[in-house]
Amino acid sequence: MDNWMLILGMLVITFATRYSLFAFPDLRFPPLVRQGLHYVPTAVLSAIVVPGMLLPDGQQWNLSLDNAYLLAGLATIAIAAVTRHLLATIGGGLLAFFLLRWWLGQMPI
């Protein structure tokens, strides 16, 4: 029961944030806000990616050379910059990541 309360609450909260501005079709943004919105994808996704590479467990800095998240992340950035192709980036990045983990002996089997 408690778990369904949790899920329904999360549904309401998530939908409220996603629908927040769609709910007001007559609202028009001033130019400054519209300019700021151009930076939303870059700022939000960078704020997720950078800690994901440098603090892979969310707590501890890991700047060592056996941090596969950091090394493969840098390789993925390079692939993205060169190819500008999403599928190549995701596929190549994952391949780099698992090769590194295997080479570093970090696979769980």
Added chain:
Amino acid sequence: MSRQYEFLQGARDMLPMLLGAIPFGVIFGSLAGAAGLGPWEIMGMSLLVFAGSAQFIAISLLGGGATLAVIWLTTLVVNLRHALYSATLQPFVRHLPKRWRMPLAFWLTDEAFAVVQHRYAASDDSPHKHWYFLGAALAMYGNWQLCTLIGLLFGQAVPNIGAWGLDFAMLATFIGIVVPMLRNRPQVAAALVAGGVALVCHDLPYKLGLMAAAGAGIVVGVVLERRYRLLQDEVY
């Protein structure tokens, strides 16, 4: 372009994102049981909430014994970025009736946002771009349900699935979205500042660091863009 063509094109353009989301969905389906959710509750969360990062945070908090209020508050902060997406796409969906705006909002994930805003930015004036949005959104939704189910049914067969580092798939996806956007100095600066602030603020409670970082990146982008424009005005 016809509705059907837009719909299929949206679903097709989503395919690379689906690859990045597959490991994430499978791990969620595999690990949610250990946090105390039953099979129907796990599927219910994917079907009703449909927010990968919030779902992961919820099960890790639930496993750690957090209260409902703490999980809800963290969900809110982590999902505030969707309000920014909602604001970004609002000018393009404002003409649609509510029966369109509500479901499209429900399906507004990071991945759908990235693909759809790219479509809306294209210069053609197709009147059916919301069908593209729908195609992209449904592809992501169907994929997420299927992956959750696969994780739920078969996750236990993979030894120690949580330790494989499959979460890297999300980083690779987001890198693939962001890097091609870094075409000018304000965008590069916004990325660097947002990443730096996120590192500094990573131990703020309720994931507040994410919003602080996003806000800082946006402000720096706007300030630099205005400065560059002023410089250009002086030159010409």
